Amino acid sequence: RRERDGKTFPPGPSSLPLLGVAHKLDVSTPWTTFTEWKVEYGDIIYFRQFGQDVVVLNSEDAVKDLMERRSSNYSDRMYMSTREPYGMDFDNIFHRHDETWRAHRRVAHQGLRERHVDIYQPTQLRFTEALIKSLESSPERYNSHFQRFAASVVLSAIYDHDVIDENDPILKSVVETIDILVLLQMPVNAILFNVFPFLKYTPTWLPGGWRNVTEARVKIERTVNLPFEYLEKKMAAGSAGNSIALEAMERFRDTNKVDNFEKVVKDACCSLYGAASETTSSTLMVFLLAMVQNPDVQKRAQEEIDSILGSGRLPQFSDRQSLPYIEAVCRETLRWRPVAPLGIPHSATNDDVYKGWYIPKDTVVIANVWAISQNPEKYPSPSSFKPERFLDGTGGLTNDVPTYAFGFGRRICPGRHFATNSLWIAVARLLAGFTFESEYVQAGGTVKWHNAVTSVPEPFPCRIIPRKSH
Numbered sequence: 182r183r184e185r186d187g188k189t190f191p192p193g194p195s196s197l198p199l200l201g202v203a204h205k206l207d208v209s210t211p212w213t214t215f216t217e218w219k220v221e222y223g224d225i226i227y228f229r230q231f232g233q234d235v236v237v238l239n240s241e242d243a244v245k246d247l248m249e250r251r252s253s254n255y256s257d258r259m260y261m262s263t264r265e266p267y268g269m270d271f272d273n274i275f276h277r278h279d280e281t282w283r284a285h286r287r288v289a290h291q292g293l294r295e296r297h298v299d300i301y302q303p304t305q306l307r308f309t310e311a312l313i314k315s316l317e318s319s320p321e322r323y324n325s326h327f328q329r330f331a332a333s334v335v336l337s338a339i340y341d342h343d344v345i346d347e348n349d350p351i352l353k354s355v356v357e358t359i360d361i362l363v364l365l366q367m368p369v370n371a372i373l374f375n376v377f378p379f380l381k382y383t384p385t386w387l388p389g390g391w392r393n394v395t396e397a398r399v400k401i402e403r404t405v406n407l408p409f410e411y412l413e414k415k416m417a418a419g420s421a422g423n424s425i426a427l428e429a430m431e432r433f434r435d436t437n438k439v440d441n442f443e444k445v446v447k448d449a450c451c452s453l454y455g456a457a458s459e460t461t462s463s464t465l466m467v468f469l470l471a472m473v474q475n476p477d478v479q480k481r482a483q484e485e486i487d488s489i490l491g492s493g494r495l496p497q498f499s500d501r502q503s504l505p506y507i508e509a510v511c512r513e514t515l516r517w518r519p520v521a522p523l524g525i526p527h528s529a530t531n532d533d534v535y536k537g538w539y540i541p542k543d544t545v546v547i548a549n550v551w552a553i554s555q556n557p558e559k560y561p562s563p564s565s566f567k568p569e570r571f572l573d574g575t576g577g578l579t580n581d582v583p584t585y586a587f588g589f590g591r592r593i594c595p596g597r598h599f600a601t602n603s604l605w606i607a608v609a610r611l612l613a614g615f616t617f618e619s620e621y622v623q624a625g626g627t628v629k630w631h632n633a634v635t636s637v638p639e640p641f642p643c644r645i646i647p648r649k650s651h
């Protein structure tokens with residue numbers, strides 16, 4: 182227990198003046214270190230990193246107590262000195278908990294609420310079919326096909342924009358901008374830039390060799406505006422289909438409740454893309470790895486599909502209820518290797534006391550999703566991929582839905598219903614259409630992980646074999 186100014190802080194490792202706790206952390210997978218610290222320090226851990234107060238929550242109960250039951254105090258994001266100068270303040274994901282954030286959330290919620298997302302199912306199906314075709318013609322490029330699938334469904338839902346190929350101007354522009362956002366807003370970099378402001382102007386820290394802030398601003402502004410220029414042309418021609426952007430524009434224009442609504446909608450929509458694309462494709466990579474590591478699971482999933490659909494018919498969204506094992510495979514994919522193992526850190530708006538421990542204003546509060554998803558009491562042998570965990574004795578689904586993979590409280594991912602639909606149709610169709618094998622992985626070959634904002638397996642040798650019956 183540590184005391185400062187008569188206040189008791191939660192337990193945690195001691196920090197060095199310059200390094201903080203960096204020397205004690207596995208910096209590429211800090212979530213594993215935080216989970217190990219649970220044994221010594223418990224469910225709520227405190228330390229200081231470069232002068233920044235940090236609290237890590239290692240259990241679902243602690244996360245829910247703070248981020249959900251006390252959501253008015255734990256829904257902010259940390260201050261980032263790079264946001265304004267680089268023109269990144271358009272972004273909703275790292276936005277402070279204020280009126281603009283609320284307006285963005287309204288756009289997201291309206292377009293992505295649970296009962297509404299089904300209108301995008303035809304789009305998701307269409308791009309799943311394109312994914313299958315790409316895998317048939319160049320299976321070795323599976324990773325870029327997954328990325329293309331994720332980007333296409335999302336750009337279509339947000340802007341009614343169909344990605345034609347890799348040179349698509351909107352796709353290129355958003356990908357470039359996301360790279361900047363990721364680099365500058367990764368929590369560790371954000372803290373560094375706050376503490377050592379000169380770093381953010383140092384060219385080597387900037388993506389793509391960028392030399393100055395102005396150029397970043399221009400690129401970001403273009404990314405926010407370009408999809409709307411396309412959409413406006415379609416609107417003028419009367420050919421604009423359903424999209425989150427169009428719906429939000431029409432609604433905000435009619436209600437007159439939001440100031441500067443065009444900017445709000447543009448910014449919110451661009452943020453949606455940023456949050457949606459990489460998370461979805463990374464989850465498909467995790468699914469693929471799980472399949473090649475667990476041929477028995479793959480076989481059982483294919484047997485379920487074949488027994489319900491017969492050979493030849495492909496899964497449709499309407500089959501979802503009849504395929505509980507496929508649903509369980511999707512849930513287990515989200516649990517087994519959550520692509521955001523530390524979620525996105527929240528921040529405390531005011532001083533607070535929890536279980537007698539003091540949490541100062543502006544503390545960065547991290548929900549350790551990894552510790553929750555790997556909790557051996559809830560999930561015995563947590564590192565094994567076992568979809569049966571989500572099934573009851575009769576083969577039906579349990580009530581356990583790994584929503585923790587999508588964050589918590591007011592900041593919970595607004596795209597989760599859309600994401601789980603994309604994931605489900607892709608997984609069902611991939612399993613119906615192909616068998617995935619990897620002698621390399623089966624023989625214990627190393628699979629590297631890329632750990633940045635998301636944690637994702639790097640491409641590994643894999644054979645993608647069309648199934649004869651489909």
Ligand code: HEM
Nearest residue numbers: 274456457460461464521524525587588589592594596600
């Ligand atoms: C498998 C796919 C996805 C995963 C695992 C995922 C996960 C997450 C997580 C962990 C957060 C942080 C929540 C928190 O702070 O507590 C988040 C935020 C967010 N997600 Fe997702 N997400 C996915 C797909 C999507 C999609 C498809 C969209 C939009 C179409 C989306 C839009 C957003 C937005 C806008 C935020 C920021 C919310 C805020 O700060 O208020 N995500 N997501």
